[in-house]
Amino acid sequence: MAVLPLRDRAGNVLLAVRPLAERELPSLPAALVVAVHAGAVLMMLDRRRRQWELPGGVREPGETCREAAVRELAEETGIHGVALTFAAVAEFALAEPARRESLAVYRTELATAPRLTLSDEGLGFRWWPPGDPVDADMSPLDAELAARVATT
Template sequence: MKLPFTDERGNVLLEILDVPEAEAGLHTPLPLALMVARHEGRYLLVFNTWKKRWELPGGLIEADETPREAAQRELAEEANQTVPDPHWVGLAKFDLAPDRSHPDRRIEYGAIFGGEIVLLQPFAENEESEGIRLWQSAETLEDLQAIDALLIVHADAHWPPG
């Protein structure tokens, strides 16, 4: 994986930090948690209703939850899936392009977790997601969030044995 990587919207994945999960909060701001969920060797993606792109399940960490809890909640909300025992993958450092809610570039961190979906549950379309799919990194997929594809490759390379 070649970093830094800039996507088509100007967002930059600067690096993935190999820090212990307990030290993630030392890197701020840390508003985001993502789940790299795998089922039978393929990675779960959600089709974002607003962005019209395939991406990893994830989102904002609420005030009353840990990054781990946020990643698990987002996976359930966006994809109707669970990972019983997620593992810590690392901390992504982003240089984000301006958007509607942030008029200036900014540095943010995102907590990344991974885990196995034991039993794939039926998907129900919801406010955030129009669909789910299982993807292998060797497959070409139109409308895939490029940074998320890099995060999947990183998570796969650091997947615990077993």
């Protein structure tokens, strides 16, 4: 695992990954999902940023972080009906616009490889083993989150 803080090429910084009881989870703006199968983590190629990232996204009005994680996983990958475990809160210093933001991170262990469905947000999928190098086209921040959460 990398030493934090960790910076990406856009100037975003992963400041901390904190374990927390889900009942203590504050209202956060977004959630990510670390989906693990056979020791590898599902990454999707984001159409807008053109980099490999974890599935997830912004919470809609009235949603909990867990509901956002379930919805985003289904919308972005076609994965439905899997159990999610709350894993951590990830704290970031984001560059554009400059702000501090924390996200809820969930984990799911998939016994079988799911049938994946691309959304209009993604260009592809890959299973990334957390021990492998982080390619230049992969978000180092998401890769670090994946590595930390996949092994818990």
